[in-house]
Amino acid sequence: MLSIFLFVGLGLSYAQDSDSIEINLLDDFQNAQSAPQKMKLFYDMPNRYIQNSAYDWLEVVNVYLNSSEKTRDTLAVNTYRIMQSQLYKDIGDYDKSVAIAKDIYTNKDSLDKNTKALVLTLLDENYGKLQMYDKQIEIREAKKSLGLTEGVAFYDIYANMGLYRQAMKQYILAVKPTIPDNDYLALARHHNVVGDYLRLDKSAPTAITEYNKATGFLKVFINDNSNEKTEKEIFESESLKAEIEGNIGKSYVLLKNYIESIPHLNESIDVLSEYNNEEYADQIIDNKLYLAEAHLQLDNNRTAKRLLESSFGEMTAQQELKRNRLLAYYYDKIENFKSASLFYKRNERITDSLKANELSILKQQLVAIVGTSDLENSRKLINQQKLANDKFRSEIQAKDERINLVFISLVFTLLGFAGLVYAYLKSIKNQRLIAEQKHFIENSLKEKESLLKEIHHRVKNNLQMVSSLLSLQTRNTKSKAAIEALEEGKSRVKAMALIHQKLYQNDDLSVIEMQGYIESLINSVQSVYKKGGHNISITVDAEGTELDIDRAIPFGLILNELVSNSFKYAFPESDENGKIYIHLRQNGEGGYFEYADNGVGLPDDSDERTNSSMGLRLINRLVNQLQSKLNVDKTKEGVRFWFNYK
Incomplete structure (x- = not known):
């Protein structure tokens, strides 16, 4: 039933009852009347290769392109050439795709904004595949100059270069401000991506924290009955939940907490496998490999072998290397060294193949930069220059009177x-x-x-x-x-x-990363108040904020006082529904701080107590030290402290 739901939701097939007929997407494309209609269908199909390969599509598109060139229909020619470039990119002929897209863009003044965006996106994706990151940055700058700012960022380029920490910072700066506070699905997706960057940067404990935040936002989205959810949103939330489970499992494997990783990885594999969607194939393979690694480390050798010998489908070279490495490790464990050596040799062959592929990419890079026609022109110019040089040498040899000039020179x-x-x-x-x-x-x-x-x-x-x-x-x-x-x-x-x-x-x-510091400080305060504070939901929003020691110490003491007061006084009867919210944001040289809880609030004589309470007097003095003034909001449920600092 889940597969039928997904196919209906994504438009991959149209199954209504037992007598319905499956529509062939390529036939649907050919039945469209005009080139723009064909283009719209082409890009609206989530998985156009589910029934026909990219080569089948390319053959059909080439027929329409040739026909349009004969009738000199410029608009149709550009339309089919864009699709042709997309298909070459999907096949893996990135240099051909770049050559076509560059040729289309030479007449950019005659293109509308949407066509320019499509062509620039094709160039962007191809340069990324060719690892030509400088060209990729140029294309994105060109997008910005055209006002095409949506989706234009640079964090993915940093990630492709292996600079995951820098990629994370760029991602947070580019994406977090664009997410509304009540868009819980987008917030869950955001924290999942941040967790991925941290996991790839070998910071598995912090990555798990981000994945847990993503899970929390996802639960809020799923349980929110006030807004009706579309089928697409339901599908996205379920698939995202499975992705997060897999990511948590991988992080536990990196931490060598193999027992804890297994249920997360199993759940992710089961759910994503039901979707039968190529988009999740890589994640399923990665999860299986991490699951096999966990079983091997726990000496569940038969289970690990069964996983490693199961059907993986099309794998990347890195996945194949890891699978062979795990199988070699399995055979080493059971002392079957002959079989182990076979898998080690397979990895050597794959490594050699990767080196050959690097050379192929270099060749494609050269063609993408220069172009085939430019290479031919260069060869002609070189030959012409060679003939001119030979003629010049003959003239020098024929004129003895120039010998002296040559000597002086x-x-x-x-x-x-x-x-x-x-x-x-x-x-x-x-x-x-x-x-x-x-x-x-x-x-x-x-x-x-x-x-x-x-x-x-x-x-x-x-x-x-x-x-x-x-x-x-x-x-x-x-x-x-x-x-x-x-x-x-x-x-x-x-x-x-x-x-x-x-x-x-x-x-x-010189600086302290405040998100981690605040979380550690809260744990420290909780250890003091052993009988309270452990059921309170604490939200810390200080991601990306860094302070120097002169400002970090006052903030630490202020938070210590506020959290201690909440644990001691805010929830005298029960802290089951207790909530604390801490927000700290840097803005240039200054920033904003907010602390709130939903406890019983301040007493009516709080103003008089301010002069006698050591904690409140200390908070006021520390805020003054930060060149600011403490604001207290007592009108709502609980209490809220806030101030701007320099």
């Missing part, structure tokens, strides 16, 4: 060469001096960084010692008020110690 050339040699030797000497100075400066910087890290480490250890002394004092104190005061002091010391811990763990000693 030679002398000057030698003098010039001697000058160049002298300048070159001097340049080498200068470069050596610069290299030595650079080496000295780098060593000095490394030494200073090491000393600074050591200072932060020692400060953190000293603060931990102070915290331990306060704990000892607490055990020897009988006064309840004194114990509470000591616990509050210990919590504040821990908040400052955490700042220094984050600093010496960072590669960049």
